[in-house]
Amino acid sequence: xxxxxxxxxxxxxxxxxxxxxxxIITTGxxxxxxxxxxxxIAGAVSQRAxxxxxxxxxxxxxxxxxxxxxxxxxCASYTWDIRGSLSSGSEMFRNSFSTDLKExxxxxxxxKKLALCIDEIVQKYSPPAIFVxxxxxxxxxxxxxxAVCKAASQRHVIDVIPVESSGFISGNKIIGYRAAxxxxxxxxxxxxxxxxxxxxxxxxxxxxxxxxxKWLVERYLREMGIEINVACTGDSTVASLKQVxxxxxxxxxxxxxxHYVARLLEEExxxxxxxxxxxxxxxxxxxxxxxxxxxxxxxxxxxxxxxxKRETERIQPDIEYYRTKLTGKRAAIYVGGAFxxxxxxxxxxxxxxxxxxxxxxxxxxxxxxxxHEMLNPGTVMVDDAxxxxxxxxxxxxxxxxxxxxxxxxxxxxKLGVGFVxxxxxxxxxLAGFDGAINFAHEVYVTCCxxxxxxxxxxxxxxxxxx
Amino acid sequence: xxxxxxxxxxxxxxxxxxxMPLGSVIAFKGIEQSMVIVHGSQGCSTYMRLAMVEHYNxxxxxxxxxxxxxxxxxxxxxxxxxxxxxxxxxYHPKVIGVVTTCMTETMGEDVGRMIDxxxxxxxxxxVDIIPISTPSYSGTSTEGYWTAVRDVIMYYAGPVxxxxxxxxxxxxxxxxxxxxxxxILDLMRIQYTLIPDISMTLDRPYGISYEKIPPGGTSxxxxxxxxxxxxxxxxxxxxxxxxxxxxxxxxxxxxxxxNLPLPVGLKNMDMFINTLISIAIKPVPESILxxxxxxxxxxxxxHKHMAEIKPVIFGEPELVYAVSSLCIExxxxxxxxxxxxxxxxxxxxxxxxxxxxxxxxxxxxHVDFALIAKESDHLGVNLAIGHAGGKxxxxxxxxxxVRTGFPIHDRIGAQRIRNLGYTGTVTLLEQMVNTHLEHKxxxxxxxxxxxxxxxxGIINA
Numbered sequence: 001x002x003x004x005x006x007x008x009x010x011x012x013x014x015x016x017x018x019x020x021x022x023x024i025i026t027t028g029x030x031x032x033x034x035x036x037x038x039x040x041i042a043g044a045v046s047q048r049a050x051x052x053x054x055x056x057x058x059x060x061x062x063x064x065x066x067x068x069x070x071x072x073x074x075c076a077s078y079t080w081d082i083r084g085s086l087s088s089g090s091e092m093f094r095n096s097f098s099t100d101l102k103e104x105x106x107x108x109x110x111x112k113k114l115a116l117c118i119d120e121i122v123q124k125y126s127p128p129a130i131f132v133x134x135x136x137x138x139x140x141x142x143x144x145x146x147a148v149c150k151a152a153s154q155r156h157v158i159d160v161i162p163v164e165s166s167g168f169i170s171g172n173k174i175i176g177y178r179a180a181x182x183x184x185x186x187x188x189x190x191x192x193x194x195x196x197x198x199x200x201x202x203x204x205x206x207x208x209x210x211x212x213x214k215w216l217v218e219r220y221l222r223e224m225g226i227e228i229n230v231a232c233t234g235d236s237t238v239a240s241l242k243q244v245x246x247x248x249x250x251x252x253x254x255x256x257x258x259h260y261v262a263r264l265l266e267e268e269x270x271x272x273x274x275x276x277x278x279x280x281x282x283x284x285x286x287x288x289x290x291x292x293x294x295x296x297x298x299x300x301x302x303x304x305x306x307x308x309k310r311e312t313e314r315i316q317p318d319i320e321y322y323r324t325k326l327t328g329k330r331a332a333i334y335v336g337g338a339f340x341x342x343x344x345x346x347x348x349x350x351x352x353x354x355x356x357x358x359x360x361x362x363x364x365x366x367x368x369x370x371x372h373e374m375l376n377p378g379t380v381m382v383d384d385a386x387x388x389x390x391x392x393x394x395x396x397x398x399x400x401x402x403x404x405x406x407x408x409x410x411x412x413x414k415l416g417v418g419f420v421x422x423x424x425x426x427x428x429x430l431a432g433f434d435g436a437i438n439f440a441h442e443v444y445v446t447c448c449x450x451x452x453x454x455x456x457x458x459x460x461x462x463x464x465x466x
Numbered sequence: 467x468x469x470x471x472x473x474x475x476x477x478x479x480x481x482x483x484x485x486m487p488l489g490s491v492i493a494f495k496g497i498e499q500s501m502v503i504v505h506g507s508q509g510c511s512t513y514m515r516l517a518m519v520e521h522y523n524x525x526x527x528x529x530x531x532x533x534x535x536x537x538x539x540x541x542x543x544x545x546x547x548x549x550x551x552x553x554x555x556x557y558h559p560k561v562i563g564v565v566t567t568c569m570t571e572t573m574g575e576d577v578g579r580m581i582d583x584x585x586x587x588x589x590x591x592x593v594d595i596i597p598i599s600t601p602s603y604s605g606t607s608t609e610g611y612w613t614a615v616r617d618v619i620m621y622y623a624g625p626v627x628x629x630x631x632x633x634x635x636x637x638x639x640x641x642x643x644x645x646x647x648x649x650i651l652d653l654m655r656i657q658y659t660l661i662p663d664i665s666m667t668l669d670r671p672y673g674i675s676y677e678k679i680p681p682g683g684t685s686x687x688x689x690x691x692x693x694x695x696x697x698x699x700x701x702x703x704x705x706x707x708x709x710x711x712x713x714x715x716x717x718x719x720x721x722x723x724x725n726l727p728l729p730v731g732l733k734n735m736d737m738f739i740n741t742l743i744s745i746a747i748k749p750v751p752e753s754i755l756x757x758x759x760x761x762x763x764x765x766x767x768x769h770k771h772m773a774e775i776k777p778v779i780f781g782e783p784e785l786v787y788a789v790s791s792l793c794i795e796x797x798x799x800x801x802x803x804x805x806x807x808x809x810x811x812x813x814x815x816x817x818x819x820x821x822x823x824x825x826x827x828x829x830x831x832h833v834d835f836a837l838i839a840k841e842s843d844h845l846g847v848n849l850a851i852g853h854a855g856g857k858x859x860x861x862x863x864x865x866x867x868v869r870t871g872f873p874i875h876d877r878i879g880a881q882r883i884r885n886l887g888y889t890g891t892v893t894l895l896e897q898m899v900n901t902h903l904e905h906k907x908x909x910x911x912x913x914x915x916x917x918x919x920x921x922x923g924i925i926n927a
Contacts, residue, residue, distance in 0.1 A: 017552055040508060042532045042545040043552030050509025072568045072602040073478055074485025078513035080855075100478035102603050106572055117477035136507050136569040137603070140538065168538045168569060171508035171530075387527050388556050388678060407515055411525040414676055455672050 016389055017044060023384055028377025034368050036383040040171045045386045047407055048361045050167035052135055054176020057083060057424050058257050059131050059183060061208050061233045064090035066127040068097040070114050070145060071135030084210045084427040085234050092127055101137060110143050118152040118160060128238035129159035131183060139166030161186050174362045177257040185264050188244045196245040201229035203247035205262055206254030209234025211429035217278050220288060224303045245269040249294055251276045256337035256362055278431040279343035281312060282350060311433040322440040325448055327352030329400040334359045334385055334408050335422055338367030344403050344422060345374050351440055356397040359385045387411055401447040416456060418446035480835035482780055482855055483806025486600040488514045489610025490565045491528055492638055496662020497618060498683035499560035503529040503549050505542060505577060506567030520875035522668045529553045542570060543580050550584060554593060557678050562595045571601035596621050608782050608807045611638050612709035615662060619711045622686060626694035632745055633692045634660040635700040635711050637784040638872060641669035642884040650887055653754060656746050659688040669881040693719040697745045703727040704783035704811040728784050730885050731792035732761060757888040764892045765796055771899040772798040778842045780804040780852035781871035783812040789851055791819055792891060799823050801845035804833040839863060849902050866905045868897050
């Protein structure tokens with residue numbers, strides 16, 4: 001059954017799996033659609049994670065909530081302080097609580113322990129809300145976390161919200177995003193009889209304030225005369241999230257995690273939404289213009305143009321400099337979601353870099369169509385890539401620079417390829433005009449580092465070596 | 467005082483341990499040409515990869531049987547078989563560890579039976595598939611690690627003719643630590659089998675051609691010879707008897723076991739050398755004597771500073787014991803010694819070396835960072851020694867951390883940290899003192915001024 005990838009796209013003989021054939025295509029050469037809704041193949045060493053991971057990364061930046069992982073201790077331990085999100089106030093979210101289930105609990109059930117843990121957290125910290133995440137074991141032994149949360153919620157008169165995120169439900173984080181979305185909606189929905197008055201402010205969905213990105217975009221919006229009602233979930237509080245229904249417009253940035261929520265908010269509260277993207281100068285300018293147009297107020301439209309002109313002129317010399325250094329370099333992209341992939345493609349293009357390999361963990365068919373349209377013919381597209389495939393294409397496509405997450409970084413470095421971190425624990429601001437420079441700078445320092453040439457050379461004395 | 471923690475709590479707040487299967491995975495990475503399949507939901511293998519990649523700064527491939535809802539109900543055998551097929555096709559391993567998760571253990575999967583059926587159906591003879599049971603709710607990475615080392619040895623051990631080799635069994639230490647142990651053994655011209663050996667597999671030099679399974683690790687042939695070895699030296703001072711690989715070799719094959727503390731510090735390292743001499747009857751080379759001398763010199767240089775250091779020591783039991791011992795022999799009394807693992811052995815051994823001290827350290831196992839932070843604050847701790855979890859102590863209590871152990875995801879070079887041997891001890895000792903001095907002199911002018919001057923010289927103002 002073993003075939004080589006050469007049968008799929010030509011080239012060297014690194015063995016790949018025949019079952020993965022439909023998840024790898026070359027743009028321009030095939031009309032076949034890429035398979036991307038499939039479950040990961042057992043034994044293929046997928047880079048994907050699980051449902052719990054998806055839910056945790058979305059909700060974690062809610063700063064003053066307590067996040068309690070119901071299960072054996074590992075799941076909580078691996079996700080303790082997993083995000084590079086910053087807070088303007090509470091640091092509660094940077095703690096990781098676990099019910100630390102033991103063998104006994106797995107046999108007799110963990111509901112009592114869960115209730116006790118909630119009580120302890122309330123007693124020690126009095127958080128305004130506790131999110132209770134279900135893990136694999138909890139799903140299997142059938143603990144009724146909904147009932148436990150409901151009782152605790154009544155007992156303490158705070159929001160205790162179950163997140164149905166048992167890992168085994170899917171190997172695709174998107175399902176976890178949905179579990180997080182449902183939990184968010186539960187928090188947001190006003191109590192009976194309560195009315196949240198409508199404002200002219202916006203909600204910013206799918207913004208996690210990595211490296212202070214929310215704060216930067218907030219400055220631009222303020223200059224236009226727009227206030228952020230609440231960002232979801234970067235630097236948000238439980239109280240601020242309850243004001244979501246008062247928003248005038250919802251901006252959706254990370255579409256993978258927040259389109260679902262935006263649609264629910266439109267149905268429930270009639271708030272319209274538009275997609276935005278603040279990664280790269282072009283995307284930032286485009287997004288700001290569309291927001292101003294939505295409000296339709298002339299002074300806003302003027303303010304936006306002023307801002308764009310000023311900021312573009314400010315960063316232009318730097319971008320030009322990096323462009324002269326980077327033109328003609330070849331890049332690979334392998335990231336979690338399509339939103340990120342699209343943003344990186346455009347930014348690398350602006351820097352004169354050619355994309356030769358692009359893939360995501362969780363892209364949907366329509367995302368891949370969009371990615372396909374943006375790429376030159378001959379680019380390899382891979383859904384749910386594994387290390388063997390990434391290794392193969394980094395070599396075969398003579399890649400100079402890769403953008404991706406932690407697991408890809410060390411592989412790229414081992415193969416002598418530069419690397420840009422675009423993961424959820426990064427601490428550098430990559431949004432807006434400032435972020436465009438930070439991104440270009442990072443691409444430059446790694447892509448053009450003397451290190452690669454140095455470590456590839458052989459010492460003169462090597463010929464005398466045994 | 468409760469056995470579990472000094473204050474009985476249910477909730478674990480900021481974890482001081484990692485899950486059981488991860489320990490097994492690390493052990494398998496020290497076996498030549500091996501791959502691991504984590505039998506369970508996909509997230510587990512991804513988390514373990516992430517933790518290991520961040521720590522070792524190396525690509526780490528771990529497969530998963532990628533169970534979903536359907537297999538959770540109907541059983542995961544088909545996925546495991548498919549996973550094995552695929553791993554064999556892409557990686558061509560000689561050894562595959564099948565490591566269970568809390569999920570598959572709860573489902574009651576009979577992995578041993580599944581592997582037997584698979585091997586028979588596929589008629590496979592050139593790959594060894596070894597099941598390891600690691601239900602995460604029954605232990606931490608420490609137990610997972612020892613379970614895997616023991617089961618791998620048990621898999622290959624059989625009656626063999628006696629040989630000259632000494633078995634060296636290690637707990638989870640860094641690749642650089644393993645290289646140090648090997649250097650000492652080579653200097654003393656001793657024949658040995660060291661297991662598990664991650665010195666190359668999790669720290670491969672740049673420039674050799676990239677292989678999906680990195681070269682290095684203990685070979686199957688060497689493991690098979692262990693049952694005929696002259697003796698076993700196991701750095702498993704705190705390893706429970708039922709998980710002890712060395713005890714197994716002693717019981718079943720009569721290989722005498724010397725269970726020693728990790729050779730960190732003068733006393734522990736002397737104990738290792740003495741044991742080697744007594745088994746191998748070989749002279750100690752001059753260079754090792756010199757190294758010992760340099761450590762003694764460093765101890766004299768360090769002792770007054772060490773007397774000022776009140777460290778909290780945390781992490782896996784073996785390292786925690788060895789570092790505590792190093793501190794105490796250098797005149798530093800740790801107010802708190804803590805591990806996330808349940809370890810009566812650690813408690814017992816610590817009791818022996820702390821009995822004569824001016825005050826008794828608080829020894830806590832099954833611990834989390836909420837407790838470590840609370841007690842550190844309360845007891846005036848001024849230095850932390852342990853893994854990256856200690857960053858909360860710096861952020862919240864301004865206590866600097868000397869990073870050692872696993873995981874270290876917020877600094878580079880974890881794979882090159884060396885604490886073992888006379889030379890490694892010098893490095894660790896100096897790092898402790900220098901971290902302390904840097905922190906102390908950052909604030910001392912201000913501190914003395916506020917103490918003696920700011921209140922107008924009035925006592926207890």
